[in-house]
Amino acid sequence: MAWEIFNIVGIAAFAISGAIVAMEEGYDFFGIYVLGLVTAFGGGIVRNLLIGVPIDSLWEEESLFLIALAAITITMLAPIFWMDHWKKWGSFFDAIGLAAFSIQRALYAVGMGHPLVAVIVAAVLTGIGGGVIRDVLAGRKPLVFRGEVYAVWAIVNGLAIGLEIVTQSWGLYLLFAVVILFRMISVVYQWRFPTGLFGAKG
Template sequence: MTWEVLSIIGTIAFAISGAIVAMEEEYDLLGVYILGIVTAFGGGAVRNLLIGVPVSALWEQGPLFLVALASMTMVYLFPKQMLPPWKRWGNFFDALGLSAFAIQGALYAAKMGHPLSAVIVAAVLTGSGGGIIRDVLAGRKPLVLRAEIYAAWAILAGIAVGLKWAESPIELYVLFVAVASLRVLSYTYGWKLPRRAAGEQAGGQ
């Protein structure tokens, strides 16, 4: 499976998730398309700004924009047919998208000679930035920062690429499978990072 195919899977997953959130918030047709596009491409756009890639590079992804538009249109026109399978398999495809996009973002930064910190940030923004922007625009608390472990797996991908643990195609594919599998396990078993409300003392007092 090529990175292009993985990009398509991730684009479809993120575009559909954005469209579904917009429909849940009862946005109009334009709102559905905007939220879907932002979810699929917003993280990559912010990443490009931070690591010095021209934002215009996004317009070279014309085929992916068409894929995103087609996916959102299908969801909007046929919600009763599309939503049940999405609820069953959506998290799985989202995990594939997270893994593929995080690794690609890390590779972008690494190839430009940026330090490890920038590689990690690029991985996180590409893998989960679109979802954060989506939730903010929808007036929700970003799920990737408070639900099951999500962004942490993108950090793992960034570390592996930044430290050159994964360089060859085979190593990158192994990393892809590992990150996607960890994401699947985290939502399947409800793994969460430690959290504490403001003012809460150790021991829950």
């Protein structure tokens, strides 16, 4: 049940995040739907390619597509006051997607009997993949490459689940909430990794 819930939450959150970025960039309604769907499913596609899962398995997830489409539509029709807070809401839903997907795929990797490294890689790729593809398509430098404390939260989830520090459902939900909280704290207080260490300017 927890696995399914995190999958649904991640799909909806990243679909909303992609739609918000598309609206920020002035995309038309078609572009908003495309970027929302790519963000929602992009990380999973990258992960599937690496672990050998057929790409066409994505088309078997009709209910998830409907959830993503509904989330994008609701975002487009949201009250006008959202316009003044797109950046803030975008970061919030991105944090939800990051937390949900990294937990969900870490659980999947553990269930498949993969080693700790594979669990962490699955958590990171799925957690950040959709956001990276979203930012590239929107002509932005991906968050994970800007020095932001971003992928580290997916690593935390991978470690907590891979090392079986968190195993119960209530613990997973608590981990989910904690990761969102710290991700948003890192956004508000602009936590950054050092940049410019190799001659490039930060």
